[in-house]
Amino acid sequence: MSQTFGDRIFRWMDDHFVGREFELEYFRQRLAQLDERDERILNVYGTAGMGKTYLLERFARIAGELGAFYARADVRDALNRRERLLSSLLEQMEPTPSTLPISSSPSPSLSLSPPEGLPASALQLQERCLQALNRIAEGRRVVLAFDGYEEIGGLDHWLRTSFLPGLSGNVLVMISGRFPLEGPWRHTPAWRKLIVRLPLAELSYGDIRTYLRQWGVDDEKEADAVWLRTMGHPLALSLLTPDNRETANAANAPNAANAPNAANAPNAANSANAANAASASAAAAAGRLRPPNAAAAEEEDPLQALLDDWLREAPDDELRRLLFAASAVRTFHQDLLSKLMGAEVPSTLFQRLTDLSFVSRTANGWQLQELVWETVRRHFRERMPDTYAAYRDRAAEHYLAKLEEGLAQGRDIVWEFGELLRYADNPVLRAHYRHARTSRNYLEPLGEANLEEAQAYVRRRQKQEESWKVLCSDAESGELYRFELSADLGRARLNLIPLGELAKTGEESVRLLRSPEGRVVGLFAIVPVNGRTYDWLSKSPVSRAYIASLSAEERSRIRTSSSDTEIRFVYVLDVESLEREELRSDIVHALLEPILAGRLLIESPPPHDYYRLGKTSLGFEPLPGAEHADYGGDRPATTYALDTRREKLRDLLRRMVRVPGTAAAPARPNAVQGRNELTPREREVAELLVLGLTNAEIAGKIYVSEAAVKKHVNAMLSKYGLKNRTQLANHLINS
Template sequence: MTTEHRHLRSAYQQQAPDEAGLVGREKEMRLFAQLLTTPSSSLRIVNVHGTGGIGKTALLAEFGRMTRQSGIPYAMLDSRLFSHSPAEFCNSLLRSLNAPTPKRTLAGQTALAQACGSAIAKASDRGAFVLAIDTFEECGELEQWLRDDFLNCMPEGLILILSGRFALKPAWHAAPPWERMIYRLPIGDLDYEATRAYLHRCGIDDEAAVHALWTRTRGHPLTLTLLISTSLASLEQESRSVDEEAMFGHVVQTWLREVPDPATREIIESAAVARYFNQEMLEQLMARPVPTDQFRSMISHSFIQRIDRGWLLHELLREAIAYDLRMRKPDRYNRLWRRCMRYYTNKLKRSARSRSVSLDNADFLYYIGNQFIHYIMYKQWVSSSVEPLGPSNREEAERYVARRKQTAKDGVVPFHNQDGSMTTFLISRRESLLVLGQIRLQELYELGHGCVKLIRNGQGEVCGLIEIIPINAHTMDYLLTAPLSRAYFNALPGKLRQELAVAAPGKSGYFVRTLDVYDFSDFTMMHASLSTLISHILSTGYIVAAPIGNPVSNAICSSLGMDEVTEVRNLDYDGVTSAAYFVMDTRGNRVHDYVERMVVSFGGEEERDGEAALSRLSRREREVVERVMQGRSNMELARDLYLSEGTVKKHLANIFRKLEVKSRAQLIRKVSAENAAHPGD
């Protein structure tokens, strides 16, 4: 085993059941062990929370090992891997339990939750069951449904682990019965003794070195894990203090330079540009075969997580590596970005309106938006959450609107273009006040649950608000008569309006009435509000927005591929200001037209026509091409790849057809030209 692998695997994430467990988490494991061995008929909730890279997922893995070792069933869901709707959550849980999933047309949210409760009861044989939800802070408005509806359908004896960056919101503690059910498990950096124990397991026993490493990292597990495998581990500690974020970035850059070999480093950098990855996807991004041994070497690192869609780099590491690549090699970064876009474009087309379409949409929109959306959305991690308006937060929403009206002012939103130039968008106080004057909290709350959504920052404060109305038969009368929406919906042809008026609770689309944040120049707030908006964009087929017409709102709508409606406008903001409507129609096969239009707007059409030839081939076909480039005969190809000559000829025929060549000579010329056009890919 290499030094790299020994360091990365030795202590941060223990694998063998006879080892002593995670270093520095003994208190948490003792509490969890006590829960496992103490029968209870009541629901028990364990809230694990701490900052990124602190080891929450590793702790959940240890909890899972302890649970299974005790003979208790265990299931874990990661909120990054399903869209945040009750139906997707329940179906993901049922699939993890190998239980049948009810047909969506026949099963409402309550029926799905009851099906989950029955499946858990069956799996546990009426005994204990442990359900863990990782990255809980990203559940958004699903959180309220889980708390108020889902848990009421669960059998006795359930232990629910909610793991995320933040402690549970006050609503979880509002009622005394809930307060007694919740066990708080905040986890932080390793203390000095835990850091020493960790380093001893890694073979670092010198006390001065231990002290220097602890001082440098303050016991942050992920930083420590990377640092000890680089030359930085042997440097004397500087006397000056170092910013924690800057230290982590420095460690990541050093690790990339020193630890992986060049080929593995290239694979890791490509994986950092992708949201999720597998071997086949990386081969398409890099336009060359990725040897299985190199891929397995990369995914052996403890900071790479196995998920049902492939593998996932730790988000802090992914951001740091992607940022470093973007700064050092912008052309290569942009080329990888475009190939990711094409990959998810094709995937979206194949899966349109299927089980996984909402996740594919999120991936697609992450890559497809133009420079404005990329700039706002570039930082992938933002501390925020979303929740629907309800009795428990109504007063907060009213205070938010009142405070916004009192403090509204002219604002400037700077936008840095990729060519280094800068554009500024101006938002006037008057425009903000006109938007705030149209907010209708009470009537939209009465219209339907979820029509108003509140955005909270990492400190739990309301920092934004979105009014977004589902389009169906129940809401159509309101849309036809209410300010901002009435002009558009009355102008619709009768047939289209009838098509959109689907039976509730179904929806044909959304009308985006208001998107407001406390400070438009705060990109954390903008990121949170746009993330909420984007999560609705392609989940249904028809989106209508009625922004007041300031440059930021128009840029957002245009960036998302919405078309400005020229036939009708509204004067509802003040009776004078003419505001446009923006529309996106992705119903049925229209989604393909939308996708292609967005690909072209980003420059992806050129990438598709001129992308590296090998990216169109399967992994086995690329292995054949690689050996053809080396001058191998069919017989030698068959021997190298353990294939028959007939199979080799079939592969070559498929390659010739896909790359539009007629001979080995033409194939070699085409691939050579492509390699020359994209050196270092």
């Protein structure tokens, strides 16, 4: 017997389903152990394209495997009519609706809360539906799913007060929509006890790699571009996937999750993915994978349909203008949006904005879902560049003012500084902070009680150390940064961590980074440079080169100091995986604290572009005479310094971010003028090349790799038909 369409669709769905282990296993256990728990409603929610409908399809398969009956109603098809919703459920039951008897006694729902104004025919239909469901539930478990719940409208009250209370306790209800259940669902303790939330978020990088391989895309750099372009958004991924199979449009898109550590109910956002046949067709129209920002240059952006879907939630011009303003900043509140727009934002309008499915509340305000934020912001920047630039400048002014205010008051301004970094002129800094993630990890001082744990962490890291790949990109410039860090480089660093000596430098110097579950996931050591630590620092690998580079007077001052010198040596900032974005965020925040406290920071990381670009983008500068070979290998390690003492911190902030109204920096001598045939990046390289800088020095100035500089130099040699750098420099100066 030949395969049916349904057989083929299910096979394709299985073939391209990745991840989602947490949600699937959670549903399986909850259904199997229904009698052991009070919760009876699983609330699946997430913005457009997160895979809610596809997830329900997978739940239906699991329900069938466990012998449960599964019925699903799409609220959107009901058109706000109870009869249509009830009929769609009855059509899925056995026996057929026409043969279902009507009980002589009313169901519990009718006795609890008779629906007001319900016609007799509708009342009879509701009774018939409840009897059918409860009859099935006498012999086996039942899963009742309502999809598209954002369209429930006036039926919400009826469903909550009349229909659901009449269901058997052997029924598990799924409610899926763009929004979490709110209002009476949350405010009434009884309902709150019945509900478990399953929020859906983006795919992990590993899930994307797995999915693309299933479509025949195994090129790592191409996968990197997709990851950075989509930020893990499931439907966006499907729209950027080439359709190279004759009938693959019938298959739904992938599904995946970053499963959180949760014992009972999930509280953190998990990943999901889905797409329908229309999105698969759009993928075929796209024709190929696109690098970050490439789609913006195309006449038809494959993500335009997704943007249109989001914007349907903001149909009027007034709300869309406010949405565009919100996209100019990462975190917003009503006062900030009023400041950006130059007019008071009404509370009712702000409430409409925060009610959108892709807006979520954070500790410091509200945020747009990440891909929504970047897509709407790009749309705003392209359509209204002058207005966007004005909003961006006002946002930068706002955070600069907040930092000045915080410095004057002596309060913690780490969060404000992090927000300001999003407006940095440096693309590397913007790229790194684009991927900053809120972390629930916490720091704990190192002492005798946890020294053994710290030692165990270092041993575990030495044994398990592996190669890492770090990806980041800048959405505004389109620059993509890809760093490969070898396992040998990691081990060389770990081998130079003298925990016993570090523990003697003071509890506040060395701290363990713990996960929310208490597991050690990192080790940070930022050591005061003073009379107590001088001897050890002058002899220890990594730090001794810095001490040796000081003048005799400086060494004497440090060695004899009895008070704080305001100098800190960043000895190690180690986490168990640089590929995890929240751990990289923990490192950045560990550095921001001493930077904002006003210190002279010294650091000598392993010789690698990842560390070099990270240091120089934050304002660190190479320290002459402090190079060393303590990490081994052929390439010497550089020691970097960043001075934020007193007014130097304010100078650093103003250098990092373009301050509106500030005069432009004077042109460099012999700057290349009028070279329209050069790209903007080639012009940057050319201006430094004519000053006599080497490729490595140019790379450090413009925050790119040495290989990238070489590529730009070769491109210019080809354009002008020249043979070497000397000819190129003379041509650029004299033409």
